[in-house]
Amino acid sequence: MRIAVIGAGNSGLATAAYFKKYGYFVTLWNRTEKNIANLKQSRRIKVLGIWDTTFIVDIVTSDIKEAIQGVDLILVTTPSDSHKDIARLIAPYVKEESIIILNPGRTFGAIEVKQILLQEANVCPIIGETQTILYTCRKIQEDVVSLLAIKRNVQIAFLSKDGHSIFKHLPKCYSCNLILVDSILITSLGNVGMILHCAPVLFNIGWIENKGVAFKYYYAGITPSIANFLECMDKERIMVANKLGVDVLLVQDWLKKSYKTWGNTLYECLQNNDAYKTIDAPSTLKHRYIMEDVCTGLVPVEYIAHQLGIVVPHISLVIDIAEKVVDFPFREKGRKMDILDLK
Incomplete structure (x- = not known):
């Protein structure tokens, strides 16, 4: 499975490193290229905290097309007030079968992204959101993140009646920390x-x-x-x-x-x-x-x-x-x- 991580902030660095730990092909995207200049060259993310090791991601880019083309799972880790902009950026390249998960959606994020994708490209992929960020983490440098904890029992929901089937196809290292709930209302109003x-x-x-x-x-x-x-x-x-x-x-x-x-x-x-x-x-x-x-x-x-x-x-x-x-x-x-x- 190929995974695109959208955003190279606190959660983005932790997410990219987490999936590399379990051997997945990971593309890391960030809008502002100067903020990933060194990372783009080395592709190395240093993780401190509960781990103390370095992971090498496969692609680091500021080109959204390069980031999501051919991937199976798109994990959006940017702040939720940028969800509209992210939806507009990815709209030309996502497909109906694409899986997009907002990490997290905050309140009604998945609904907002769906509305934008329909307006911009008349496309309605599989969209989900988590209740909160999976990791307690802080970005220390451009390529260094302190991972303090991995949360348990984080709720996830999809804008699809087939949520159980989608959930079963998520990477086990990811879904093992999640609990599938029936409605986006639960994840959105569960925003702590x-x-x-x-x-x-x-x-x-x-x-x-x-x-x-x-x-x-x-x-x-x-x-x-x-x-x-x-x-x-x-x-x-x-x-x-x-x-x-x-x-x-x-x-x-x-x-x-x-x-x-x-x-x-x-x-x-x-x-x-x-x-x-x-x-x-x-x-x-x-x-x-x-x-x-x-x-x-x-x-x-x-x-x-x-x-x-x-x-x-x-x-x-x-x-x-x-x-x-x-x-x-x-x-x-x-x-x-x-x-x-x-x-």
């Missing part, structure tokens, strides 16, 4: 990143913008009071999911399932998660924790909530603060789906 990322960044603005201070994001940045606020946001997310007829896990229960952590509260589960110990806080507000997770997480949930007649005051407050502090129209630019699109 929007809960864990947005509010803590905004509530730590003073420290983040203080260049003389560095702190651990989950351990020091999410205090008991912030964690309590996140639990309120999480209950609103659950309420929207239940109104749409799907069951999703609370963040603290997801942490227990994915990382084998423990605790009676979200704060305790975060403090007891060894995989989060070394993760630093962002150094700027214009980080994916805000720019991505508000646009493709909180905004679509709020938009659907309003259509359902549900008030989500904590989620709405975070969007309000983000718009004022970052001076960016998140609601205008964010991902918005009508309930009919979800059906």
Whole structure:
């Protein structure tokens, strides 16, 4: 099986290295060539953390046609706010039998990609999305990634009635960490990143913008009071999911399932998660924790909530603060789906 990994960031490097470990032919694509100049020459990815070894990928390129031509599986690892652009780039080259998986889709990513591919090329390949990134990882250099953990029981869903057959044909080294669920609504509304990322960044603005201070994001940045606020946001997310007829896990229960952590509260589960110990806080507000997770997480949930007649005051407050502090129209630019699109 030939695999194309789209995006050479945190998750992209980890994904490419992971599949090379198991002997697959891997093409790694990145839009900006200068960001992969050295990697393109050496094709070597150094992995630190739970592994300490180097893998050689087969092709590194900024040519999207070269990246996906003749591959069996396309794994999109770019931030979810770039899904529209990626869909437009790949549209001329994908086929009906192509398998595209967003890692992750965040909220309604697979539906958005399907809409773009139909508009651009009238093509409807097999499209799936995971609930979250499979790897806890951080890119250290252009060709070096720190792999801190491989998550367990990550949910995956497909926009196809034949999801079970598709799942069976995925590489075993990949599917062994996944759980197939019946609906994209489950993976989309199971998006825990929007809960864990947005509010803590905004509530730590003073420290983040203080260049003389560095702190651990989950351990020091999410205090008991912030964690309590996140639990309120999480209950609103659950309420929207239940109104749409799907069951999703609370963040603290997801942490227990994915990382084998423990605790009676979200704060305790975060403090007891060894995989989060070394993760630093962002150094700027214009980080994916805000720019991505508000646009493709909180905004679509709020938009659907309003259509359902549900008030989500904590989620709405975070969007309000983000718009004022970052001076960016998140609601205008964010991902918005009508309930009919979800059906």
